[in-house]
Amino acid sequence: MNKKSLGIILAVTLILSLMITACGPKKAEEKTKVRIGEVTRSIFYAPQYVAISKGFFAEQGLDVELTTTPGGDKTMTALLSGGIDVALVGSETSIYVQQQGSGDPVINFSQLTQTDGTFLVTRKPLQGKFDWSQLKGSVFLGQRVGGMPQMAGEFTLKKFGINPKQDLKLIQNIDFANIPSAFVSGTGDYVQLFEPQATMLEKEGKGYVIASFGVESGKLPYTAFMAKQSYINKSKDTIQKFANAIQKAQNWVASASVDDISKAISSYFPDTQSEIIQGVVKRYKDQGSFATDGLIDEQEWNNLQDVMQAAGELKQRADYKTLVNNQFAEQAKKSVK
Incomplete structure (x- = not known):
């Protein structure tokens, strides 16, 4: 075999190998990491743990890292300093940040609980x-x-x-x-x-x-997922996927039995007896504490501020449209089944 024939064979082999590689299974896409800081570890946040344990975040291509940052002040400090990407904390903290004159407001984009707990x-x-x-x-x-x-x-x-x-x-x-x-x-x-x-x-x-x-x-945005405006601006696709995962978990929790919900979240409460978990889930489910979607409506927002005002903790009322962005929750509610 002469050099010319050998060269043709090698060229054809190379082209075929490239074609096989291109047509073969693609390498799994890398997941986007999202760091969540929750204000406390609580059965009150059952839909969040369901979203993780049932793989709803993973289905959206997200790799969530969950840490507990005890207290609203610590959670908000972690968010503002860039230690976490998303905070699960009371919506009043976003108002406190605004009252302090932050140039990068904290935006509520998906509600998790809708009553006091x-x-x-x-x-x-x-x-x-x-x-x-x-x-x-x-x-x-x-x-x-x-x-x-x-x-x-x-x-x-x-x-x-x-x-x-x-x-x-x-x-x-x-x-x-x-x-x-x-x-x-x-x-x-x-x-x-x-x-x-x-x-x-x-x-x-x-x-x-x-x-x-x-x-x-009454109903109020008691606990919500929030992120800095700057993070949302550069990560809209990630925030949408996040909202989708939460909506799927909320749908699941709404239709699932107390026993199934308890089993799905039990690994997050290894020191709590199963009957205690079941009793708590039932109590919160019965009184409608778990939000069925991520939307924060204006009436809930106003009720929150009424509560804050009555306690003397509100310098001035915060504009609903400034600190609440429902576009991701709205899209999730439309598209997630």
């Missing part, structure tokens, strides 16, 4: 029908000043004609993590608690849930 717990079993006026003259163990739980709590008390500063002894100087143990040890006649602590106290016979602050304070 705390409950009124009493030390003794309720005798007869509960009336909020029974709290007058009592010692009330509340939540942190300026936080959404405390604001929703005070809003509810005022709704029923109770002045939190005058009609009861209000205790607010106990760290969030220590509130349940403080109540168990004898502090307060009533306490405002998140789950699963409320259900756990009931199971232990050390407390009894008698009312829901979520039901009484």
Whole structure:
């Protein structure tokens, strides 16, 4: 075989190999990494864990890294400093950032929970029908000043004609993590608690849930996914995929049984008994705490600011269209089944 023939064969071989490579299976596309910072680890955020455990983020080509950044201030600091891309935190924090004059506003783009998540717990079993006026003259163990739980709590008390500063002894100087143990040890006649602590106290016979602050304070964007405007501007496709994954999780949670939801999120709560998880999921599902879509409507936004204003934590009302962007949630609701 002469050199010319050999050259032709090599050329044909090279062309064929390139054609086979081009027609063969493509290399899996690399996933886009998104760093989420959640304000706390809570069963209240069940749809987020469902989106991860059921692979809905992965289906959208996203590789999410979830970290817990305890407290709204720490979560917002991580977001503003670039330590995380997306924050799951109360919408009031975006208003606080605006009040401080940020040049890069924090935008709410997908709602996860639509009510307060705390409950009124009493030390003794309720005798007869509960009336909020029974709290007058009592010692009330509340939540942190300026936080959404405390604001929703005070809003509810005022709704029923109770002045939190005058009609009861209000205790607010106990760290969030220590509130349940403080109540168990004898502090307060009533306490405002998140789950699963409320259900756990009931199971232990050390407390009894008698009312829901979520039901009484109404619908509001209690917890939402948010990102800096600059991040959204350069990552619109990523934000849309993120909203799609959350919408699929919300659809799934809305139709799934309490047992199936509990199983889907159980790995995120390894130290919590399965019956406790089930009880908490049922309580939140029954009262409509899990948002069924990511849309934040203007009425919810105004209710949020009413709650903040009543607590004296709002310098001036924040424009709905400035801090809320529903375009991604709207598209997700239309396209995700």
